[in-house]
Amino acid sequence: MASGENETHLVFNLEGALPAKMGQKSLNVGGTKDEEERLSSFLTGYQFLLSKERQTSKRNVSVAEYCSQESGKLLLKVKKGGHWNYYGHTEKSQTYLYPEEALYLQECGVMEIVSTGGGPWTIQKAYHTFLRGNKSQLQYYQVYADLKRSGYIVQRPTVNPSESQIPHLLLVYKPQKSFKKTSPGPPDTVITVTSPHECFPLPSTVRELRDRYPNSQVQYSIVNGKDITYYSIYHLDALRLT
Template sequence: MLSPEELLAARSREKSIPQRSHGQKDFLPDGSEAQNEKLRLCRAEQWELLKEERVERLGSLVKGIWRPKEDLVELTSPAGKFWQTMGFTHQGKQCLLPEEAVYLLECGAVQLFYHDSLLSVLDQISVMERSFLLDDYESWAQSYRKAESQISFNVYQADGASEFKKSRPGKPYTRMCVRSFSDQVPSLGTVKSLGYQSKDVPLIFALVDNGEVAFYSFKDFELPVDVYP
């Protein structure tokens, strides 16, 4: 919590990121002292920017509670704009996957609690370490920031055996990632990251080309066992 004076100072400070004050970075290293000093000053300038504290209004933060038995974060206040691309409904409540919660906490969009204690990013990773691997999370977060590909839809069966309800949709039959034929082919890291997000639900890629839709799926296999049994 900040004092009134600190809040006023935060409101009046410059919001835009300053331009490089030492010029553009050289294309190739030349080993000169002048170039090394220029790089040092640029790095120091970037670290100063990264160290600056970001101030968020308490009322604008979405609150959530970590539920380890369900392996999810239950939101106790209405979700923000991130609900368009993140989150799901579980038993009529808005929830987040563990990796989504860590990402939003890093972005300053949520407050997370566990046993009535407010969690920092490191605290959250520590209490959720059984739910995901840090390397997997970093891969997922990087692909999400780049917005290379995202899961677009959860697909549910429409037959009589389905128990789907809007208030309690249950487990999807499959998840779908929609891409245009003109988009760049997703990298292996992106495909793995999407598969990690989908967990034990099959993932399908829908490729749209001038109104025609083709569906593809990827399967993990081990060479040569799965190819030449």
């Protein structure tokens, strides 16, 4: 835990370089002395990383309050930083966040989540509250976070009451400084999230997405554990939709 009234426990504050990344092949030790020493050095570095106190200045951290399990939204109480053109939505003059937005910002070290009348959440509590026991929501967040880390602007669709709601849908925009969340324009790509155990999006769903977003590319993502694969739907004829 961090100490001091101007600090909070969100990101690591380390001296020196982080341990180098190692792939699966690097972690397969064949019994040689060099391999064992390399693995030992790698594990020691990460043990040091995990043991360090997590600190950041509260001057750079926004605060969102978890409203209720029913709404699933978070009310933005303190706004810091210049990234709010890409996060949150306004309801009755107040800014709310969806769980995937708040969790991603917390992982980035710029968001503190609190309960009404309670203290700050750990990342573990946020995962437990938002994602535990809901595999489809976990996969949805995995795709959302993957796209955000790649630099894309990602939004939830605004559903017209007269339109049917298509679950697990993300609107993706290429990075642009002129983006406005109040009038974002048509997305570059529309992505649905599925798992290997679910069927390919129904032709009727693809047709509806094409009609709703005629200027956008339609993709579907398959989440298999930690692996995410994106597939593009270029031709309606290939799906026998015509």
